[in-house]
Structures are given as C-alpha cells and as structure tokens.
Amino acid sequence: MSDSGLAVTGTVVTPIAFPDPPLLNSSGVHEPWALRTIVEVRTGDGLVGLGETYGDAAHLSLVQTAAAAMVGLDPFDLNGLTRRIAAALGEVDAPDAHGLTGGSSPQKTLARVVSPFEVACLDLQGRATGRPLHAILGGKVRDAVPYSAYLFYKWGAHPRAEPDAYGEAVDPAGIVAQAQKMCADYGFRSIKLKGGVFPPEDEVAAIRALREAFPDHPLRLDPNTAWTVETSVKVAEATDGLLEYLEDPTPGIPGMAEVAARAPMPLATNMCVVSFADIPEAFALGSVGVVLSDHHYWGGLRASQRLAGICDTYGVGLSMHSNSHLGISLAAMTHLAAASPTLSYACDTHTPWQLGVDVVSPGVLRFVDGSVPVPDGPGLGVELDRDALARMHEAYLACGIRQRDDTGYYRRFHPDYVRRLPRW
Amino acid sequence: MSDSGLAVTGTVVTPIAFPDPPLLNSSGVHEPWALRTIVEVRTGDGLVGLGETYGDAAHLSLVQTAAAAMVGLDPFDLNGLTRRIAAALGEVDAPDAHGLTGGSSPQKTLARVVSPFEVACLDLQGRATGRPLHAILGGKVRDAVPYSAYLFYKWGAHPRAEPDAYGEAVDPAGIVAQAQKMCADYGFRSIKLKGGVFPPEDEVAAIRALREAFPDHPLRLDPNTAWTVETSVKVAEATDGLLEYLEDPTPGIPGMAEVAARAPMPLATNMCVVSFADIPEAFALGSVGVVLSDHHYWGGLRASQRLAGICDTYGVGLSMHSNSHLGISLAAMTHLAAASPTLSYACDTHTPWQLGVDVVSPGVLRFVDGSVPVPDGPGLGVELDRDALARMHEAYLACGIRQRDDTGYYRRFHPDYVRRLPRW
Numbered sequence: 118m119s120d121s122g123l124a125v126t127g128t129v130v131t132p133i134a135f136p137d138p139p140l141l142n143s144s145g146v147h148e149p150w151a152l153r154t155i156v157e158v159r160t161g162d163g164l165v166g167l168g169e170t171y172g173d174a175a176h177l178s179l180v181q182t183a184a185a186a187m188v189g190l191d192p193f194d195l196n197g198l199t200r201r202i203a204a205a206l207g208e209v210d211a212p213d214a215h216g217l218t219g220g221s222s223p224q225k226t227l228a229r230v231v232s233p234f235e236v237a238c239l240d241l242q243g244r245a246t247g248r249p250l251h252a253i254l255g256g257k258v259r260d261a262v263p264y265s266a267y268l269f270y271k272w273g274a275h276p277r278a279e280p281d282a283y284g285e286a287v288d289p290a291g292i293v294a295q296a297q298k299m300c301a302d303y304g305f306r307s308i309k310l311k312g313g314v315f316p317p318e319d320e321v322a323a324i325r326a327l328r329e330a331f332p333d334h335p336l337r338l339d340p341n342t343a344w345t346v347e348t349s350v351k352v353a354e355a356t357d358g359l360l361e362y363l364e365d366p367t368p369g370i371p372g373m374a375e376v377a378a379r380a381p382m383p384l385a386t387n388m389c390v391v392s393f394a395d396i397p398e399a400f401a402l403g404s405v406g407v408v409l410s411d412h413h414y415w416g417g418l419r420a421s422q423r424l425a426g427i428c429d430t431y432g433v434g435l436s437m438h439s440n441s442h443l444g445i446s447l448a449a450m451t452h453l454a455a456a457s458p459t460l461s462y463a464c465d466t467h468t469p470w471q472l473g474v475d476v477v478s479p480g481v482l483r484f485v486d487g488s489v490p491v492p493d494g495p496g497l498g499v500e501l502d503r504d505a506l507a508r509m510h511e512a513y514l515a516c517g518i519r520q521r522d523d524t525g526y527y528r529r530f531h532p533d534y535v536r537r538l539p540r541w
Numbered sequence: 542m543s544d545s546g547l548a549v550t551g552t553v554v555t556p557i558a559f560p561d562p563p564l565l566n567s568s569g570v571h572e573p574w575a576l577r578t579i580v581e582v583r584t585g586d587g588l589v590g591l592g593e594t595y596g597d598a599a600h601l602s603l604v605q606t607a608a609a610a611m612v613g614l615d616p617f618d619l620n621g622l623t624r625r626i627a628a629a630l631g632e633v634d635a636p637d638a639h640g641l642t643g644g645s646s647p648q649k650t651l652a653r654v655v656s657p658f659e660v661a662c663l664d665l666q667g668r669a670t671g672r673p674l675h676a677i678l679g680g681k682v683r684d685a686v687p688y689s690a691y692l693f694y695k696w697g698a699h700p701r702a703e704p705d706a707y708g709e710a711v712d713p714a715g716i717v718a719q720a721q722k723m724c725a726d727y728g729f730r731s732i733k734l735k736g737g738v739f740p741p742e743d744e745v746a747a748i749r750a751l752r753e754a755f756p757d758h759p760l761r762l763d764p765n766t767a768w769t770v771e772t773s774v775k776v777a778e779a780t781d782g783l784l785e786y787l788e789d790p791t792p793g794i795p796g797m798a799e800v801a802a803r804a805p806m807p808l809a810t811n812m813c814v815v816s817f818a819d820i821p822e823a824f825a826l827g828s829v830g831v832v833l834s835d836h837h838y839w840g841g842l843r844a845s846q847r848l849a850g851i852c853d854t855y856g857v858g859l860s861m862h863s864n865s866h867l868g869i870s871l872a873a874m875t876h877l878a879a880a881s882p883t884l885s886y887a888c889d890t891h892t893p894w895q896l897g898v899d900v901v902s903p904g905v906l907r908f909v910d911g912s913v914p915v916p917d918g919p920g921l922g923v924e925l926d927r928d929a930l931a932r933m934h935e936a937y938l939a940c941g942i943r944q945r946d947d948t949g950y951y952r953r954f955h956p957d958y959v960r961r962l963p964r965w
Contacts, residue, residue, distance in 0.1 A: 191676065194681075196679050197680045255617075256615070256619055256622075258624075393850075393853070396854050401825065419679065422847075423847065430817045430821065431821055432821075
C-alpha cells in the first residue's frame with residue numbers, strides 16, 4: 118500500500134429505503150419505509166470503505182456536504198476527518214427528526230455526520246492492512262457478540278397492507294408470542310421490550326408474562342421517557358427483580374436522577390446521556406447506571422471507545438443502542454462490541470425487523486444462539502450487494518418519505534393523537 | 542504482511558544506565574546514573590518494535606515476566622496484550638521506588654508494565670503498515686510538538702566528579718542562567734522549574750527572576766508536594782499572573798482541592814491523579830485543572846488517549862509529564878502529542894539532561910525552536926543504536942544502582958536529611 122494510493126479519491130452517498138413493520142413507540146408508529154444513507158469511500162488503490170447512517174433529509178444533506186470534503190484524506194487520519202467535516206459543515210444543529218435519541222446540539226450533529234465516514238475510514242484501514250476491524254480497534258475479546266430480542270408492540274400490518282411475519286402484538290400474550298418467534302428464529306438470550314405505548318400497568322403485565330415464559334432471560338423495558346418521575350418509580354418498584362435495567366423511563370438528567378435514587382434496578386439511557394457534554398452532570402447526579410452507546414450519534418467507533426473508557430472510569434455500565442439499521446451498521450456494532458472489554462450486556466439490534474432485507478451480501482452476518490459471530494475478513498468483513506443497493510435507492514425515490522415521522526404517520530389513523538412525553 | 546508472520550516470536554528486555562546530573566527535587570537528588578529498561582518485541586516477519594520504561598529492579602523483574610508472555614501475540618491485539626500481562630503478573634503492587642509519580646496500586650503497576658509493550662506493539666503496527674505511529678493513533682494535528690525547558694536546582698557536579706555543562710544552580714541567578722543556556726540550545730518557548738528544594742520564598746524569587754529574563758515564556762513551578770495547603774495558597778497568591786499552572790503543590794486529592802479553590806491559577810498534577818481510579822474523586826472535588834499525562838504509568842498510548850478523552854469531557858486541561866528518559870520515549874511522547882487535539886500545553890521533557898547520550902540512532906529526533914518535528918518514518922520512526930545499547934547495558938551492570946533512590950543518595954552527603962512531604 119502506498120500513502121498516495123490510499124488517499125480518498127471519491128465518496129458515494131446513497132439514500133435508501135427498506136420496508137419497516139408498524140412498530141409502536143412513545144412517539145407513534147414506524148412508517149412503512151425506514152430510511153438510511155449508505156456511504157462508500159473510495160481510495161486510489163481501488164479499496165472501498167463502507168458506512169451507514171440515518172436517512173432523514175436534513176441529515177442526508179449534511180452527509181453530502183461532508184462527502185465532498187473527503188477527497189485527498191488519508192483514511193488513517195481520523196483527526197483530519199473530523200477537522201474537514203467540521204469545517205465543511207460550519208456550526209449547524211440538525212435535530213433528530215424523531216427525537217428518540219435525546220437532545221440535539223451542534224456537537225452531536227457533527228458527531229452524527231462524522232460517524233459513517235469514520236466507520237468507512239476504519240473499514241479502509243482494515244482492508245488496507247488485511248485485518249478485521251476488531252483488530253484495528255484493539256483486538257476482539259469475544260468471538261461472538263450477544264444481542265437481545267428487541268420486542269415491539271405493533272399492529273398486525275400497515276393499513277391496507279399484508280400482515281408481516283410477526284403479526285399483531287398489543288397485549289402480553291402478543292408480546293410473548295413475538296418473543297417466542299424471535300427467540301426461536303435467532304436464539305436470543307435476553308429480551309428488551311419497547312414500551313411507552315400502553316398504560317404502564319399493561320406494560321408491567323407484559324414484563325410479568327415474559328418472565329413467566331422466559332424464566333432465565335434478562336429483561337429490559339424502554340418506554341422512551343413516556344413516564345413522569347412518580348410513574349417511573351412505581352413501575353420500577355413493580356418490576357423489582359424482573360429487569361436487568363429500566364431504560365429512559367422519564368425525560369431529562371434531573372428527572373432520571375430522581376428515579377435512579379429510588380429505583381431498585383439500574384437505569385439505562387440513550388436519551389438522557391447522548392453526547393460527551395451530558396456526561397459530567399448526569400454522572401454527578403447518578404442519573405444513569407448504564408449508558409447505551411451508539412456509534413451513529415456518538416461520532417463513530419473511536420468516539421464510542423472513548424465513551425466506554427469514561428463509563429469504565431466512573432463505574433457506569435455499558436450496553437449498546439439500536440435504531441432501524443442494516444448490515445453495515447450491524448457489522449460495525451459487532452466489531453466494536455467484540456473489541457470492548459467492558460461491554461457487559463447484550464446489545465440491542467433491530468435486525469429481525471428488517472425481515473430479511475439487507476444492503477450487504479448475505480453469508481457473513483448471522484445469528485447463532487442470539488449472537489453474531491465476529492467477522493474475520495478485512496475491515497468490516499461485509500460487501501455491498503449492489504443490486505440490493507440499487508433496488509433500495511429506487512424504493513427511496515419512490516416511497517415519498519424524506520424524514521422519519523412516527524407521530525405524523527400515527528395521526529393519519531388517529532387524528533386526535535398528541536405526542537406527549539411524559540404521557541403517564 | 543501475513544497474520545502469522547506478524548505474531549511475536551520473542552522479546553528482548555535490556556536494563557541500561559546513563560549518566561544523570563545531580564538534579565535536586567523534594568526527595569533528594571538524582572544519582573549519577575539513571576536507569577531505564579529497553580524492550581524490543583520481535584515478529585516472525587523480522588520487524589522489531591521498541592518500548593522504553595523504568596529501570597528499577599522490582600519493575601524490571603515484572604517487565605521480564607511480562608516479556609515471556611508475549612510470544613504468539615498479534616501486535617494489533619492490544620486487549621490481548623493487557624490480558625496476557627495481567628495473567629502473567631497476577632495481582633501485584635510494586636510502588637514507584639522514588640514516589641515522584643504519586644500513589645501505587647495493582648492497576649497502576651499493571652499499567653506501568655503494559656506500557657513499553659503497548660508502545661512496541663503500536664510501533665510494530667506502524668512498521669507493518671508503513672505508517673508513522675501518529676497515523677496509527679488517529680493522525681497528527683501538528684507537525685512539531687512543543688516541549689518546555691525543564692529547569693532544576695542542581696549541584697555543579699556529582700561529588701568527586703567533573704562539572705557538567707550546566708553547572709550549579711542554587712539561587713535565582715543560577716536558575717536564570719540555566720534557562721538561558723537551555724533555551725539558547727533548544728529554543729524552548731515555555732519554562733518549568735522543579736521546585737520543592739529551597740524554602741518557597743526562594744523559589745518564588747526564582748520565578749520572578751525568570752519572568753524578568755523571559756517576559757513572554759509561560760512559566761510553571763512544580764514542588765512535588767513539598768508544601769502544606771496554607772503554604773501552597775501563599776505561593777499561589779505570590780505568583781498570581783506569573784504561572785500558567787502550579788504543579789502538585791501539596792499532597793492528596795483533598796489537599797489539592799483546598800488549594801485549587803483558593804489559587805488564582807490552575808493546578809496541574811502528575812502525583813494526585815495518576816490512574817483512572819483517581820479521576821472521579823479528583824474531578825468532583827475540582828482538585829486539578831490540568832492533568833499531566835504520562836504513557837509510562839497510564840498504561841501506554843491508547844490509555845493516554847482515553848485519559849485525554851476524559852479530561853476533555855470534564856473540561857480539564859491536558860499536558861504531559863516526563864521523568865528521565867531516552868529517545869524511544871521521546872519519540873512515543875511526540876507521536877502521542879502530535880495526535881492529541883486537546884493537548885494545549887508544551888510537554889515536559891528531560892532530554893537536555895541526557896547531555897547528548899541516547900539509545901536511538903541520531904538524526905531523527907531534534908529540537909527546532911523548542912519543538913520536536915514529528916517523525917514521519919514507519920512506527921516510532923527511531924532505530925536502536927545497538928552499540929549505544931550495549932554500552933549502556935555495560936554501564937547498568939557496572940554502576941551498581943538497581944533502584945532509584947534520590948533520598949538515600951542525598952543523605953550520603955547530608956546525613957541528617959529527612960524526606961518530608963510536605964516540608965514547608
């Protein structure tokens with residue numbers, strides 16, 4: 118490999134869409150299409166590094182701006198990457214359209230835009246040196262990364278569409294059935310329920326039903342800040358002994374601290390601590406016992422390692438968050454988790470909700486007993502399926518969705534719905 | 542490069558000694574010989590990675606134990622490196638003999654032993670991929686790394702020996718003369734005075750004299766915890782406007798916090814915050830405004846980057862500490878500093894006190910206007926001078942010193958001397 122040959126010669130940014138089931142959450146319901154953006158970073162040597170990020174229009178536009186700043190960059194120069202993108206973007210604050218990953222700031226916006234390029238550069242580092250990404254990240258400490266079954270309350274089908282393979286889940290029996298199918302198909306050994314959809318007592322009932330059906334699986338409940346402090350404490354007491362952690366019960370660092378002080382289990386978060394700037398106050402107040410890292414908005418894999426180091430230093434646990442994603446992100450999450458000694462929980466993943474659709478060629482990523490065996494090919498170890506990419510880009514162009522809007526979509530069918538957090 | 546070819550086939554550990562001037566500090570005086578240990582990690586491909594660490598006998602013995610655990614390791618597998626060495630050492634606590642880098646713990650002992658091997662592995666990563674170490678560490682953000690003139694009160698010569706080029710410095714005039722020579726020879730743009738040797742008012746007078754002679758050079762004073770809280774506050778008030786930071790005036794995290802609350806300038810430390818376990822309490826109490834990182838006891842270059850990330854997150858400044866060292870360490874410090882965006886102070890170095898002696902071949906490391914241009918060869922960019930290594934190993938065998946003992950050496954000439962911290 119020569120230095121000049123590895124320099125970036127061009128970057129391709131492709132927005133795509135893929136079918137998403139009607140998954141319910143505290144903001145509404147998933148639309149029929151989920152958006153992502155695929156980033157390909159190409160070098161003079163003909164190598165291609167891959168990254169995957171959000172697909173909302175405002176974010177996509179920033180990613181395109183950033184892509185134009187990549188030419189000439191050495192993929193090893195991650196400091197230069199951040200500097201170039203920061204200069205290209207200027208100070209800009211593009212909030213997450215859906216608000217499910219916490220507050221927004223210029224730093225978080227920059228981190229979200231840097232992330233897919235950083236992953237692509239690390240992928241290139243691995244490809245250029247013939248090493249898997251986990252080796253670039255410090256070496257794998259596990260051969261397979263455990264993920265959790267990520268359960269959702271859901272409709273049986275999008276209105277006027279065919280039911281999906283999972284069917285409806287609007288009560289404890291439906292949730293247990295969903296868990297049984299997902300655990301049978303993937304072998305998951307721990308279970309997370311996305312809550313904040315039905316009154317808390319109904320969701321507690323679902324957790325009790327899961328515990329009965331799965332006596333040994335660690336359980337988690339995540340209402341996405343749907344509850345007040347008092348409701349959160351009541352749910353925490355009602356689920357004492359049932360949950361390994363309770364995730365984002367209530368909004369805000371002070372509110373989480375109040376709940377944490379009275380809850381018997383640790384609180385986890387991907388909404389209260391979402392950037393480095395949140396850490397000092399939240400850790401000082403004891404707001405969270407577990408941070409769910411997410412390289413998509415923490416700024417990439419090295420930034421996620423920095424976060425892991427801070428959590429370890431402060432005695433705060435580490436788990437991993439997931440939005441709807443495809444195989445590039447699953448590979449990146451798996452390599453990162455494989456190289457993270459202090460990650461002590463199964464990671465979240467939306468993979469089952471892709472229903473078999475992916476942008477990477479099949480064969481590398483698979484689930485064995487709920488875990489993904491860590492790819493050992495160079496870099497991420499996955500390759501773009503260019504036919505799938507083209508199809509999914511066509512779907513993006515055709516679907517009409519340009520910004521995730523769970524609330525607006527839900528209101529189409531329930532016009533009196535108002536997003537309110539906390540609701541109970 | 543093949544995976545198996547890059548695996549470690551053997552490690553050579555060589556204790557060495559080199560002449561050290563009679564530099565005074567709060568524990569006594571430097572002995573005529575400084576000890577270091579040179580680590581060479583060899584791979585099947587014939588590459589050699591270099592590391593440099595302390596030379597005290599207890600530490601050397603642990604380094605030798607660790608070296609035996611290296612065979613078969615992939616130099617990219619830094620997690621595996623730590624795991625292997627931790628297993629080889631077991632839980633052991635070997636305090637710094639001289640006590641000038643703060644308290645001791647099993648974690649810090651492990652970090653000290655891991656460090657030279659981690660540097661050697663990163664050197665190998667660079668050599669194997671044809672990239673300078675700064676690229677492996679994330680890319681250089683500066684082309685040259687500024688260092689500070691590191692002034693010491695000193696005797697003109699070791700008893701019964703020839704005077705060195707710097708001569709005696711026991712008062713403000715001597716310190717200013719030393720600074721003038723050192724700044725003329727190296728071009729340093731900032732100045733640190735090692736204090737804790739004479740009564741505080743004398744050292745404040747030296748700072749005033751330095752300010753007069755060097756109106757634009759940032760100044761630092763480091764008495765190595767020689768002062769009580771009250772004395773520290775008095776010195777801080779007396780040097781208001783003169784110091785960019787005051788380093789380790791008093792022992793302990795609570796004592797530093799008391800001084801920090803009343804001092805007009807930031808406090809810096811390499812004695813109060815010396816391992817990740819110290820950080821939460823010290824940062825919560827506001828004990829320090831600047832951490833002087835040192836890869837030799839923080840556990841290597843990646844661990845130093847983790848420390849930098851924590852400091853940045855908590856709004857704590859970052860500078861770099863130095864003990865007596867040679868060119869391998871200077872190269873490692875320079876690459877790390879080059880790749881550290883948040884390092885905002887000139888680094889410390891003992892290089893002038895080597896008086897031209899080194900274990901690396903000349904030509905790569907040099908000072909231009911007080912800064913070391915960042916080497917751009919593969920890895921550390923420096924090569925062992927094997928003749929020098931042999932000579933310095935002979936010196937180690939002959940010198941009779943096996944553990945740094947500034948206090949014992951000082952007592953030979955001042956039998957009534959008692960090490961007392963704080964003294965004033």
